[in-house]
Amino acid sequence: xxxxxxxxxxxxxxxxxxxxxxxxxxxxxxxxxxxxxxxxxxxxxxxxxxxxxxxxxxxxxxxxxxxxxxxxxxxxxxxxxxxxxxxxxxxxxxxxxxxxxxxxxxxxxxxxxxxxxxxxxxxxxxxxxxxxxxxxxxxxxxxxxxxxxxxxxxxxxxxxxxxxxxxxxxxxxxxxxxxxxxxxxxxxxxxxxxxxxxxxxxxxxxxxxxxxxxxxxxxxxxxxxxxxxxxxxxxxxxx
Amino acid sequence: xxxxxxxxxxxxxxxxxxxxxxxxxxxxxxxxxxxxxxxxxxxxxxxxxxxxxxxxxxxxxxxxxxxxxxxxxxxxxxxxxxxxxxxxxxxxxxxxxxxxxxxxxxxxxxxxxxxxxxxxxxxxxxxxxxxxxxxxxxxxxxxxxxxxxxxxxxxxxxxxxxxxxxxxxxxxxxxxxxxxxxxxxxxxxxxxxxxxxxxxxxxxxxxxxxxxxxxxxxxxxxxxxxxxxxxxxxxxxxx
Amino acid sequence: xxxxxxxxxxxxxxxxxxxxxxxxxxxxxxxxxxxxxxxxxxxxxxxxxxxxxxxxxxxxxxxxxxxxxxxxxxxxxxxxxxxxxxxxxxxxxxxxxxxxxxxxxxxxxxxxxxxxxxxxxxxxxxxxxxxxxxxxxxxxxxxxxxxxxxxxxxxxxxxxxxxxxxxxxxxxxxxxxxxxxxxxxxxxxxxxxxxxxxxxxxxxxxxxxxxxxxxxxxxxxxxxxxxxxxxxxxxxxxx
Amino acid sequence: xxxxxxxxxxxxxxxxxxxxxxxxxxxxxxxxxxxxxxxxxxxxxxxxxxxxxxxxxxxxxxxxxxxxxxxxxxxxxxxxxxxxxxxxxxxxxxxxxxxxxxxxxxxxxxxxxxxxxxxxxxxxxxxxxxxxxxxxxxxxxxxxxxxxxxxxxxxxxxxxxxxxxxxxxxxxxxxxxxxxxxxxxxxxxxxxxxxxxxxxxxxxxxxxxxxxxxxxxxxxxxxxxxxxxxxxxxxxxxx
Numbered sequence: 001x002x003x004x005x006x007x008x009x010x011x012x013x014x015x016x017x018x019x020x021x022x023x024x025x026x027x028x029x030x031x032x033x034x035x036x037x038x039x040x041x042x043x044x045x046x047x048x049x050x051x052x053x054x055x056x057x058x059x060x061x062x063x064x065x066x067x068x069x070x071x072x073x074x075x076x077x078x079x080x081x082x083x084x085x086x087x088x089x090x091x092x093x094x095x096x097x098x099x100x101x102x103x104x105x106x107x108x109x110x111x112x113x114x115x116x117x118x119x120x121x122x123x124x125x126x127x128x129x130x131x132x133x134x135x136x137x138x139x140x141x142x143x144x145x146x147x148x149x150x151x152x153x154x155x156x157x158x159x160x161x162x163x164x165x166x167x168x169x170x171x172x173x174x175x176x177x178x179x180x181x182x183x184x185x186x187x188x189x190x191x192x193x194x195x196x197x198x199x200x201x202x203x204x205x206x207x208x209x210x211x212x213x214x215x216x217x218x219x220x221x222x223x224x225x226x227x228x229x230x231x232x233x234x235x236x237x238x239x
Numbered sequence: 240x241x242x243x244x245x246x247x248x249x250x251x252x253x254x255x256x257x258x259x260x261x262x263x264x265x266x267x268x269x270x271x272x273x274x275x276x277x278x279x280x281x282x283x284x285x286x287x288x289x290x291x292x293x294x295x296x297x298x299x300x301x302x303x304x305x306x307x308x309x310x311x312x313x314x315x316x317x318x319x320x321x322x323x324x325x326x327x328x329x330x331x332x333x334x335x336x337x338x339x340x341x342x343x344x345x346x347x348x349x350x351x352x353x354x355x356x357x358x359x360x361x362x363x364x365x366x367x368x369x370x371x372x373x374x375x376x377x378x379x380x381x382x383x384x385x386x387x388x389x390x391x392x393x394x395x396x397x398x399x400x401x402x403x404x405x406x407x408x409x410x411x412x413x414x415x416x417x418x419x420x421x422x423x424x425x426x427x428x429x430x431x432x433x434x435x436x437x438x439x440x441x442x443x444x445x446x447x448x449x450x451x452x453x454x455x456x457x458x459x460x461x462x463x464x465x466x467x468x469x470x471x472x473x474x475x476x477x478x
Numbered sequence: 479x480x481x482x483x484x485x486x487x488x489x490x491x492x493x494x495x496x497x498x499x500x501x502x503x504x505x506x507x508x509x510x511x512x513x514x515x516x517x518x519x520x521x522x523x524x525x526x527x528x529x530x531x532x533x534x535x536x537x538x539x540x541x542x543x544x545x546x547x548x549x550x551x552x553x554x555x556x557x558x559x560x561x562x563x564x565x566x567x568x569x570x571x572x573x574x575x576x577x578x579x580x581x582x583x584x585x586x587x588x589x590x591x592x593x594x595x596x597x598x599x600x601x602x603x604x605x606x607x608x609x610x611x612x613x614x615x616x617x618x619x620x621x622x623x624x625x626x627x628x629x630x631x632x633x634x635x636x637x638x639x640x641x642x643x644x645x646x647x648x649x650x651x652x653x654x655x656x657x658x659x660x661x662x663x664x665x666x667x668x669x670x671x672x673x674x675x676x677x678x679x680x681x682x683x684x685x686x687x688x689x690x691x692x693x694x695x696x697x698x699x700x701x702x703x704x705x706x707x708x709x710x711x712x713x714x715x716x717x
Numbered sequence: 718x719x720x721x722x723x724x725x726x727x728x729x730x731x732x733x734x735x736x737x738x739x740x741x742x743x744x745x746x747x748x749x750x751x752x753x754x755x756x757x758x759x760x761x762x763x764x765x766x767x768x769x770x771x772x773x774x775x776x777x778x779x780x781x782x783x784x785x786x787x788x789x790x791x792x793x794x795x796x797x798x799x800x801x802x803x804x805x806x807x808x809x810x811x812x813x814x815x816x817x818x819x820x821x822x823x824x825x826x827x828x829x830x831x832x833x834x835x836x837x838x839x840x841x842x843x844x845x846x847x848x849x850x851x852x853x854x855x856x857x858x859x860x861x862x863x864x865x866x867x868x869x870x871x872x873x874x875x876x877x878x879x880x881x882x883x884x885x886x887x888x889x890x891x892x893x894x895x896x897x898x899x900x901x902x903x904x905x906x907x908x909x910x911x912x913x914x915x916x917x918x919x920x921x922x923x924x925x926x927x928x929x930x931x932x933x934x935x936x937x938x939x940x941x942x943x944x945x946x947x948x949x950x951x952x953x954x955x956x
Contacts, residue, residue, distance in 0.1 A: 023744075027262075027434050028427060030360070049471030079462060079470050101360050103434070107441035110358040111449050119827040119890040121747070121818050138454040145458055173358040173451045188745060195744050195820070201441060202824035202918060210828050212890045215855040219862055223796060231796050232766030266501075266673050267666060269599070288710030318701060318709050340599050342673070346680035349597040350688050377693040384697055412597040412690045440680060505740075505912050506905060508838070527949030553950050557940060579838050581912070585919035588836040589927050616932040623936055651836040651929045679919060 004062030004071055005044045009035050009183075012096075013044045014057050016183035020100060021052045023191050031100035031190075032078040034063075035183035036088050041065045043088060047075035065089070079146065086150025087179055091163040096183030098190040101175045104197035108132065109170040115196060118203045118210050122196040123220035124231075127165035130193060131156050135172050153177055165225065168193050243301030243310055244283045248274050248422075251335075252283045253296050255422035259339060260291045262430050270339035270429075271317040273302075274422035275327050280304045282327060286314035304328070318385065325389025326418055330402040335422030337429045340414045343436035347371065348409040354435060357442045357449050361435040362459035363470075366404035369432060370395050374411050392416055404464065407432050482540035482549055483522045487513050487661075490574075491522045492535050494661035498578060499530045501669050509578035509668075510556040512541075513661035514566050519543045521566060525553035543567070557624065561649075564628025565657055569641040574661030576668040579653045582675035586610065587648040593674060596681045596688050600674040601698035602709075605643035608671060609634050613650050631655055643703065646671050721779030721788055722754050722761045726900075729813075730761045731774050733900035737817060738769045740908050748817035748907075749795040751780075752900035753805050758782045760805060764792035782806070796863065800888075803867025804896055808880040813900030815907040818892045821914035825849065826887040832913060835920045835927050839913040840937035841948075844882035847910060848873050852889050870894055882942065885910050 005013075016033040020026050029052070034045035044060040061077040063070055068085050070077060078084075084097040108115050108130075115130040117123055122130075133152040140148035153169050167189045168178035178189035203210050224231045244252075255272040259265050268291070273284035283299040300316040302309055307324050309316060317323075323336040347354050353368040354361070361369075372391040379387040392408050406428045407417035417428035442449050463470045483491075494511040498504050507530070512523035522538040539555040541548055546563050548555060556562075562575040586593050592607040593600070600608075611630040618626035631647050645667045646656035656667035681688050702709045722730075733750040737743050746769070751762035761777040778794040780787055785802050787794060795801075801814040825832050825847075832847040834840055839847075850869040857865035870886050884906045885895035895906035920927050941948045 027430050047472055075472050076469070101434075103438055104441060106358060106360060106438050107445055110438060110442040110451075111446035113445055119823060119892070121823060121892070135452055136455065141454045141458045173455055175358070175360070191744050195818075198820055199823050199827060201445060202821060203827040205444065205922065206824055206830055206918060207828035212827075213852055213858075215858045216853065216890055219858045230793070233764055233792050266669050286711055314711050315708070340673075342676055343680060345597060345599060345677050346684055349677060349681040349690070350685035352684055374691055375694065380693045380697045412694055414597070414599070440684060444683065505908050525950055554947070557948050579912075581916055582919060584836060584838060584916050585923055588916060588920040588929070589924035591923055613930055614933065619932045619936045651933055653836070653838070679923060683922065 004042060005035075005037050005040065005060075009037055009044060010057040010060060012183045013046075013060055014055065016096065016098065016187045017046050017055055018052055019184070019187045020098075020190075023187070023194075025100040025102040025187075025190055025194060027101075031098070031102075032080060032084075033096060033098045033183050033187055034078075034081075034084045035096045036065065036094070038065070038088075038092075042071060043084065045077045045081050045084060048078050050075070080149075082144070082146035083150040083153075083177065086147055086154060087163075087177070090150075090154045091160050091179065093160050093164060093181070094179040094186075095181050096179065096186035098178045098183075098186040099175070100190050100194075102190065102194035102197075104201055105170060105176040105193050106174075107201060108197050109175050110173055112172060115170075115193070115200050116210075117212050117217055118196075118200050119212055120216065120220040121192075121199060123212065123217040124224050125167065125189065125192050126196075127221055127225075130166075130168055130170060130176075130196070132170045132172050149174070165221075243281060244274075244276050244279065244299075248276055248283060249296040249299060251422045252285075252299055253294065255335065255337065255426045256285050256294055257291055258423070258426045259337075259429075262426070262433075264339040264341040264426075264429055264433060266340075270337070270341075271319055271323075272335060272337045272422050272426055273317075273320075273323045274335045275304065275333070277304070277327075277331075281310060282323065284316045284320055284323060287317050289314070319388075321383070321385035322389040322392075322416065325386055325393060326402075326416070329389075329393045330399050330418065332399050332403060332420070333418040333425075334420050335418065335425035337417045337422075337425040338414070339429050339433075341429065341433035341436075343440055344409060344415040344432050345413075346440060347436050348414050349412050351411060354409075354432070354439050355449075356451050356456055357435075357439050358451055359455065359459040360431075360438060362451065362456040363463050364406070364428065364431050365435075366460055366464075369405070369407055369409060369415075369435070371409045371411050388413070404460075482520060483513075483515050483518065483538070487515055487522060488535040488538060490661045491524075491538055492533065494574065494576065494665045495524050495533055496530055497662070497665045498576075498668075501665070501672075503578040503580040503665075503668055503672060505579075509576070509580075510558060510562075511574060511576045511661050511665055512556075512559075512562045513574045514543065514572070516543070516566075516570075520549060521562065523555045523559055523562060526556050528553070558627075560622070560624035561628040561631075561655065564625055564632060565641075565655070568628075568632045569638050569657065571638050571642060571659070572657040572664075573659050574657065574664035576656045576661075576664040577653065578668050578672070580668065580672035580675075582679055583648060583654040583671050584652075585679060586675050587653050588651050590650060593648075593671070593678050594688075595690050595695055596678050597690055598694065598698040599670075599677060601690065601695040602702050603645065603667065603670050604674075605699055605703075608644075608646055608648060608654075608674070610648045610650050627652070643699075721759060722752075722757065722777075726752050726754055726761060727774040727777060729900045730763075730777055731772065733813065733815065733904045734763050734772055735769055736901070736904045737815075737907075740904070740911075742817040742819040742904075742907055742911060744818075748815070748819075749797060749801075750813060750815045750900050750904055751795075751798075751801045752813045753782065753811075755782070755805075755809075759788060760801065762794045762798055762801060765795050767792070797866075799861070799863035800867040800870075800894065803864055803871060804880075804894070807867075807871045808877050808896065810877050810881060810898070811896040811903075812898050813896065813903035815895045815900075815903040816892070817907050817911075819907065819911035819914075821918055822887060822893040822910050823891075824918060825914050826892050827890055829889060832887075832910070832917050833927075834929050834934055835913075835917050836929055837933065837937040838909075838916060840929065840934040841941050842884065842906065842909050843913075844938055844942075847883070847885055847887060847893075847913070849887045849889050866891070882938075
């Protein structure tokens, strides 16, 4: 299987998957990360039902980006593979996708409520509320369920540019999906969604009418995004 | 004591017991796992009041499946031994039983409320709400209390086939019992019950009227159960 | 300082103090355990403001049981020393005392609410609700504050026999104090109070009218207490 | 960069920054500590966007106290640098500043609610409620945003003496800032604010009308502050 994906991609996808249990985002095997190689037309994804503690680079499943077919090896990909694929096909700028069942984000997905923008932690990463996709119809559940899950999330988020400013959303009664320029970026947004969901849940318990001024929200989003961004040290840090 | 149960069973029961503190499911000694050897007509169970950090294979207590009598050694079995035995006698398909006092599952047991199906995390493992057994009568508490605890849970769950689709339930004002094909499977369901209980508690805080469409629920249960199941890599993973 | 208290007592008091951060019961230095040597007429207690990671047997402060005076060394005892002393003088059966600021128990103390008996986890250790002591008067706060804190808790709990069945209580707007036959037993009850407080808080969020049948409560208390107790393996475990 | 700040200051600022993830106060890189050298007219602060696991003394950014300009090195300081600087200029007694996005303190900041004094854990460290600063105007958000964040917090807290008795406050819809005599003291107050916020949130869930008698509050504040203070062993501990 070592012929699929670059060594750097395999390392990044493995590393990002191992961050799921490290960050406490999933019990058992409830979460998966993938990373794409657009030139090679494939993505690597966690195999289904394998414990993180046993996961190796060799076990990552290579999937054809155009067809969704497994390209090699004996392991089945995560059951959510087709949802990942839908995102890669729709959003050309993304390099990694993460799905978890993190507790607080799931609580909003199960409650059918968007995670509202209640402060700067949220506004630093998301251009608005983190939305819940619409429910699938019985037909969409019966056939191509995982693909349809992706389509409903895309319907909510929009095009390539929207996906940059809104790097995650909630599948109804299910849980969060996040995406980013790399596999590690996508799991970082999964960490952020869980934190802002927990903060929002506690904020609403204290004050059901809490909100954030639009100008504060905008200011924080722009500290990290766009031409005037001034957060971080990317490019100047010794690597 | 090494003459009771196979070496593989002893290892599995020890391993499953050690997963209780690893998964944060019990303070002090509040939890126990057993595993059955139906050919030998016995099960091995954690001794009562022994710290997990001191537990060894040799300390596991062998109990006669037919009579409930301790077959050897000097240690008393978990006080819940008779509840485990009731399950083994009722459900021929199960190989392991777990009992914990995990916080969120206990909260539902103490509130006297079933854990409702609010999303796919729940539906992946349970065919419906995780129920609370009826209260025992004063008489049932006074005599054969632990056996009667088991009987009330069986009354709620049903026969062998029901126990496969519903691998756990809550003893009223007490806490969760779970079961599965092996001791490790039974503790995995204990981990799952705690997580779905925490998710449900937080979901209901956000939206007391939350619910899940039946077709989504069914879809997820069938991804992991029955002839069309396609989750996991059992059988294809290098062992 | 090695001449005060037996080596076994020093080890036990150190061990019990280190269990405070291990069990997550206190941030920074917010908790202390003591252990008494009634023959020598002294108790050993954690010094005030010392980090657990730096604590040694030699730093434990020996205090005269009759007068409350420090018997040796250069360190000041925990500011709560006089509260511990009040308990030792009142209850001849106890050997150790613990005080923490564990979050959920503090929440009940700050809310001015007893922790109600909502299930068997609680009933296994406490003969009834864990009570909140009355508020101290301005005069009691101004002079001998820590001693008066102890007196108010004793007023609530009662005599020696009561203290066995009710090994802990809450100082109003402050936090839990627990006691037991040994220093380690007293910190175990501190762990239990925190857990039952968390369970109660979550239970009441789900069902404000939750309660436990008296016969179930009694059954569980008697499994661990009195002549018919059958929990545990004290005396039969290889030591 | 080793020519800026004493070796002791660099060590203290690094140590205090590493306490942020150790104490669970921030996900990813959401927190920063600085320490001042008033004689040299500079402070050292965490660089922006650098992971705690990669942080070294050499990476700490030296900033001119009078002008806010970076004195050396290639890394940008934390985006919150100007807020820290405002505090150092206003309060001559402080030696360290901490900012985090700890969950429960953020919940109060997002809810727009002061953390009320509900018990002795709070009163031990703060002379009154931990307040939320006023919202910034659109103009204050557009220009010198971080400096204005500091000014609004100073407006709330007051002068040098006030800052000693109230070593922290909440930026509206943002999160906690804390300060103290040293960098480590400032992060200790960040730990305390998070704990008292969590206790307050749970207390209010149990009893929305909870409060503390003024005489108890005063007694605890004075145990740790002012001429009659008798908590701790500073000065007598073997160092």
